[in-house]
Amino acid sequence: MKKELQTLSVPVGENVIIGSGHPIVVQTMCNTHTSDIEATVAQCRSLAAAGSQLIRITVPAMSDVAALAEIRRRLRAEGIDTPLVADVHFSAEIAKAAVPVVEKIRINPGNFHADHERARALFREFLELCKQYGRTIRIGLNHGSLGKYIVEKYGNTPRAMALAAMEWVRMCLDAEFYNVVVSLKASNTVVMVEAYRELARMMQEEGTVFPLHVGVTEAGNGDSGRIKSCVAISTLLEEGIGNTIRVSLTERPENEIPVAQYLAHRYSSASAPGALSAREEGMLDAACTWGAPLLNRTVDDIPLEDKYLKDEIMQACRRRFYKPEYIACPGCGRTLYDLESTFNRVKDATSQFKDVVIAVMGCIVNGPGEMADADYGYVGEGFGKVTLYRGKSPVLRHIPEDEAVQKLVDLIAADRAE
Numbered sequence: 001m002k003k004e005l006q007t008l009s010v011p012v013g014e015n016v017i018i019g020s021g022h023p024i025v026v027q028t029m030c031n032t033h034t035s036d037i038e039a040t041v042a043q044c045r046s047l048a049a050a051g052s053q054l055i056r057i058t059v060p061a062m063s064d065v066a067a068l069a070e071i072r073r074r075l076r077a078e079g080i081d082t083p084l085v086a087d088v089h090f091s092a093e094i095a096k097a098a099v100p101v102v103e104k105i106r107i108n109p110g111n112f113h114a115d116h117e118r119a120r121a122l123f124r125e126f127l128e129l130c131k132q133y134g135r136t137i138r139i140g141l142n143h144g145s146l147g148k149y150i151v152e153k154y155g156n157t158p159r160a161m162a163l164a165a166m167e168w169v170r171m172c173l174d175a176e177f178y179n180v181v182v183s184l185k186a187s188n189t190v191v192m193v194e195a196y197r198e199l200a201r202m203m204q205e206e207g208t209v210f211p212l213h214v215g216v217t218e219a220g221n222g223d224s225g226r227i228k229s230c231v232a233i234s235t236l237l238e239e240g241i242g243n244t245i246r247v248s249l250t251e252r253p254e255n256e257i258p259v260a261q262y263l264a265h266r267y268s269s270a271s272a273p274g275a276l277s278a279r280e281e282g283m284l285d286a287a288c289t290w291g292a293p294l295l296n297r298t299v300d301d302i303p304l305e306d307k308y309l310k311d312e313i314m315q316a317c318r319r320r321f322y323k324p325e326y327i328a329c330p331g332c333g334r335t336l337y338d339l340e341s342t343f344n345r346v347k348d349a350t351s352q353f354k355d356v357v358i359a360v361m362g363c364i365v366n367g368p369g370e371m372a373d374a375d376y377g378y379v380g381e382g383f384g385k386v387t388l389y390r391g392k393s394p395v396l397r398h399i400p401e402d403e404a405v406q407k408l409v410d411l412i413a414a415d416r417a418e
């Protein structure tokens with residue numbers, strides 16, 4: 001029987017409960033433009049039918065709050081009652097404006113406000129409003145976008161992520177606000193697993209454990225994205241850490257649902273996944289079986305005859321690198337280009353560079369911050385233009401999209417020749 005971290009149980013709307021004693025909740029996020037109401041309603045419809053129990057929608061601008069309200073109104077009129085989550089970065093005002101509109105609001109404290117004292121005051125106002133409307137929040141920190149204040153105070157480690165999250169957790173407790181879910185995502189599976197463990201331990205020590213939303217951010221796509229998500233998420237779920245999950249893939253968000261359902265079913269009483277082919281099921285099973293022993297370093301090798309699968313699992317656990325490490329965000333309403341096909345072109349063109357980390361990010365607003373420890377970054381600016389990064393520094397800006405993949409290859413090759 002799986003262990004379970006005892007957490008509070010938090011309602012999201014009328015039909016979903018996240019927390020101890022409840023099946024793991026599966027969720028995903030729209031990648032449509034929120035202002036495109038028709039497209040977003042259509043994608044929500046499709047995601048609800050696929051089995052997503054929560055649907056997150058980005059709210060990049062104040063004008064998107066009205067679109068969000070209309071999207072929710074149309075879905076409810078169709079009888080689709082899946083709770084919606086507003087995804088808000090940077091703006092406390094947008095977060096507050098979204099409270100009357102949707103069941104849950106995700107904020108990224110790393111960029112809630114540049115001035116930490118001001119951020120605390122704004123957060124307090126936001127919590128009071130959430131209390132008034134009976135809303136739930138997610139405190140969603142990402143390894144790549146820890147705020148300057150957080151990095152200066154705690155550094156950029158898993159423990160730093162957990163300590164930073166605890167500041168916001170305590171603010172919720174001080175405000176006697178308990179409808180809280182917390183996440184500490186990273187694209188590096190070792191960092192991600194350690195961060196959640198630290199946070200679970202710290203919350204236990206302080207006596208109130210909020211439910212955890214678990215996921216690997218910027219996991220990429222295809223087999224690699226699925227395996228990277230499964231090794232890390234399953235390691236935590238085996239320890240009873242995780243009450244809601246997202247398997248984040250740079251693909252159609254519908255594709256994430258069967259993988260997340262597989263994990264939720266394997267580690268809780270959640271329903272069995274929809275259609276999975278035998279090959280995919282075998283791959284997910286192997287990733288879940290070998291993820292924890294490799295990440296915990298209780299084994300150094302795994303007895304798999306399938307060399308490709310073995311290489312993928314070893315790399316997902318960061319035990320052996322047989323190809324470049326790719327980071328790619330799943331895309332969202334901020335993405336202004338065809339992220340999935342571009343990511344595949346970048347992978348095809350850079351497979352010869354074995355020991356580099358290459359990020360492909362959907363937007364210039366959050367992408368550079370979220371790239372974490374990538375050596376090179378391909379960041380879409382929109383309007384057919386791309387900026388290429390070496391580490392955190394932009395080195396080629398406003399390159400036409402049809403030249404950008406080759407320029408990235410040239411950049412990496414030139415660096416290596418030096």
Ligand code: SF4
Nearest residue numbers: 329332362363366367
């Ligand atoms: S980095 Fe990707 S997922 Fe994150 S906000 Fe930008 S486009 Fe959306």
